[in-house]
Amino acid sequence: MKQRLHPFTALTAAASAAVVTTAAAYWPLSVAVALAAVFLAVRREVAGRVLPAAAVILTPLCLSLLVLHGLFFPEGQTVLAQWGPARVTAEGLGFALELGTRTTACVLAFLLFSFTVSVPDLVSALAGRRVPPQFGFVLASTLTLLPAVSVRLDRIRQAQETRGMVVRRGLVSRLGALRLQMVPLVLALIDDAGSRAQALDARGFGSPGPRTTYREVADPPAQRRFRAAALVFAAAAVAGRIVASWPAGVPS
Amino acid sequence: MTATTRTALQIRVEAFTFHGETTPVLSGAAISATPGSLTAVLGGSGSGKSTLGKLMAGWLQTGHAGQFRGSLELDGTLLEFRGAPDDPRINPAEWSRRVAFVPQDASAMLSSVRATVAEELAFGLENRATPREDMLSAVERTAARTGLSDLLDRDPATLSGGELRRLAVGCAVIAEPDVLILDEPLASLDAAGAAQLEDLVRSLRGSGTGIVLLSQAADRLAREATHWTILDGRTVTAAGAPAQLAGSAELERAGVIGVGGPGVLGPRAIAPSVAIGSSVAAGVRGPGPVPVAAPGPGSASLELRGVGFGYGQDPRRRGAPVLARVLRDVDFAVHPGEIIAVTGPNGAGKSTLLRHFNGLLRPTEGDVRVCGRSIAGVPVGTVAASMGLLFQHPRDQLFERTVLREAAFGLGQLFGKAEAEGKARAALAAVGLSGTEAAHPAELSASQQRLLALATVLAREPAVLALDEPTVGLDRHGLEALQTAVVRAAARGAAVVIVTHDLSYARLNAHRVLELTGGRLSEI
Structure with a gap:
């Protein structure tokens, strides 16, 4: 089996990248981080899921940044074009670019983490750090619920199509079909949740007290050192940023 | 701990009523389990078995x-319940360390967050x-006991039904409880899976675990029991040694399915006009199977020509291996009025085959023809006019507010509004659900839900009826209703394909039995 990154190492890397990028506020660095995230996503074969998810989050965000700062940037001096109150200024565009690339880098880094992390490893690592197991369970369920729901919906759709339901193009037909699928889906999910809760109780999940973990997640010393270094680097970047942008007039 | 020091569990139920309901779901019942004993609680669908077990x-x-x-x-400690807040x-x-329970749906036992x-x-x-x-030694020991040693690294989501059931039992017995309660442990298991589970039960009994079996079939496992309790209409109607109760009127009335020796099931009551076999019980191998007139020549209602299929690469996981071919060069035809059974072990691809009939899956080679026309490129919902397919999980199909609305859904387009309700009522009557028209589908017992799903298919009067494991979860009353409905459908000229893991049921109720092994169909 390929040596996996400890979940905390991946999480630290993603978080540090986000912090450093934000602190640096230097768009070429943001672009480099974003490109690195895309490169890693391609290498880990998750680009097909990371990129669409990123697009869903980032497209409206970047568009709104462009509209907001590109057109209405009060501090803008270099006017490139003007329509009434809307002025396209070089400063505004620069600011939008800065903010857009920075957000893109952060979003990509965290998406890469969430699509590559092994959820069981993460839950087990959290349990090892005395995080309440309920937290780990909720986290794991959130990540496993969506695939489970989509499998279930697919089965319901098949069963219903088999009863002669033809879903036509068009919103009304699709919404009608969705309504019919929601009833069995919700009933099944409630039913599942009820019986699973009873089983979890019986297996001691709700009991207070200490726990042990069966799964061992390898945490080599090199990764620990990397995490420490990344955290120090991120802290240094933040400190550097604070010093650099200390209000003028205060002697540094 | 030796068997003699093990505790016994006893329950006495005066009444148990769910909140918001007025009538008790269970009353007048008493069960006990002693070390190493096997106690069977037998009853039809909705008799209150699961409530008792829980x-x-x-x-x-x-x-x-x-x-x-x-x-x-x-363990000698008596807990009295009066339905009062200070109970x-x-x-x-803590209780489950001593008394473990494996629910009917084995997957509900699993945490779902373990890899x-x-x-x-x-x-x-x-x-x-x-x-x-x-933990390491307990896991190893339990895995050896439950036959899971080779599967320890598998993702639980990829297990077959039989493996999943053994895992659920393993999760229950790993804490070495004194009493283990099994709810329908053999449902939907093929012969090999059932045999493994029976062995497991014997070995647990051998080590002193008291077993309580909840079942709607007086099957081989139930016949090993030391004591039977019969539940009917949410109360105990008889209790005693299996020899006393086998063939009793109480067992008959309760709708328990019998297997094997005559007398276990007792006399049967099927409408004589439609009776075709000597028995309707799943698994009963009786004399004189299905003497219905063989269908005459003519064009096939459903025909598969050289159909081949393999689940391709998972598009979301590049680099994943291409899975083995599930179907190879399948040729098969069903004619009007013919009843065909397709059997095979769990995981042989029976449901995959069935999904080709209406286009839910499309063959990689060959052609599927319904009523003489190829269905290539025809939407599933359109094929459904001639092809009625019943899936394993009725819950996935039901979505309406009342039983009658459920059965009548979509009939207006097929038969016109005036006739729709009549057709729906007739279909409900055909499966024995008359009188439940106003009920909500979710209120019905599991057996009745399955029959309702069948009624929704029957009401459309399709030319081909394809049923996926229709016997699973049905009690004897349900099986009789299924039998009657299938024979009636065949009599009106429908071609019927029944997919089942139960070979004896197949032999008894079909004109021809085909076996699916290694992706090929062969007559047996």
Whole structure:
């Protein structure tokens, strides 16, 4: 089996990248981080899921940044074009670019983490750090619920199509079909949740007290050192940023 | 711990009523389990078996889930319940160390957040802070006992039905309880899976575990029991030694399915005008199977020509291996009025074959023809006009507010509004659901839900009726209704394909039995 990154190492890397990028506020660095995230996503074969998810989050965000700062940037001096109150200024565009690339880098880094992390490893690592197991369970369920729901919906759709339901193009037909699928889906999910809760109780999940973990997640010393270094680097970047942008007039 | 020092569990139910309901779901019942014994609780669908099992196992929290009057006795400690707020509270985690329960739906037993079988087995031990070395040995021991040793690294989500059931039992027995309660443990298992589970039960009994079996079939496992209790209409109607009760009127009335020796099931009551076999019981191998007139020549209602299929690469996981071919060069035809059974072990691809009939899956080679026309490129919902397909899980198909609306859904387009309700009522009557028209589908018992799903298919009067494991979960009343409906459909000229893992049922109820092995169909 390929040596996996400890979940905390991946999480630290993603978080540090986000912090450093934000602190640096230097768009070429943001672009480099974003490109690195895309490169890693391609290498880990998750680009097909990371990129669409990123697009869903980032497209409206970047568009709104462009509209907001590109057109209405009060501090803008270099006017490139003007329509009434809307002025396209070089400063505004620069600011939008800065903010857009920075957000893109952060979003990509965290998406890469969430699509590559092994959820069981993460839950087990959290349990090892005395995080309440309920937290780990909720986290794991959130990540496993969506695939489970989509499998279930697919089965319901098949069963219903088999009863002669033809879903036509068009919103009304699709919404009608969705309504019919929601009833069995919700009933099944409630039913599942009820019986699973009873089983979890019986297996001691709700009991207070200490726990042990069966799964061992390898945490080599090199990764620990990397995490420490990344955290120090991120802290240094933040400190550097604070010093650099200390209000003028205060002697540094 | 030796068998002689093991505790016995006793339950006495005066009445248990769910919150918000007025009539008790269970009353007048008493069961006990002693070390190494096997006690069978037999009853039809909706008789209250699962409620009894969950009460014994502490899964139904009194006061929380409903009102319980009665008592539970474990290891000499008597807990009395009066349906009052100061009733004793059971800690399910502590109770389950002594009394474990495996629900009918084995997957409900699993935490669903563990990545491997070994971790799932260890889940209960982790929560009890068992040291890791002890967990490792307990997992190894339990896996050997339940036949899971080769599967410890598998993802629980990829297990077959039989493997999943053994995992659920493993999760229950890893804490070495004194009593194990099994709810329908053999449902939907093929012969090999059932045999493994029976062996497991014997070995657990051998080591002193008392077993309580909840079942709607007086099957081979139930016949090994030391004591039978018959539940009917939510109360105990008879209790005693199996020899006394086999063939009794109480067993007959309760709708329990019999297997094997004559007399276990007792006399049958099928409408004589439609009776075709001597027996309708799943698994009964009786004399004189299906003497219905063989269908004449003519064009096939359903025809598969050289159909081949393999699940391709998963598009989301590049680099994943291409899975093995499920179907190879399948040629097969069903004619009007013909009943064909397709059998094969769990995982042979029977459901995959069925999904080709209406285009839910499309063949990689060959052609599927319904009523003489190829269905290539025809939407599933359109093929459904001639092809009625019933899936394994009725819940996935039901979505309406009442039973009648459910059966009538979409009939208006097929037959016109005036006739739709009549057709729906007739279909409900055909499966024995007359009188339940106003009920909500979710209120019906599991057996009745399955029959309702069947009625929704029958009401459309399709030319081909394809049923996926229709016998699973049906009690004897349900089986009789299924039988009647299938024979009637064939009599009006429908071609019927029944997919089942139950070879004896297939032999008894079909004109031809085909077996699917290695992706090929052959007549047996």
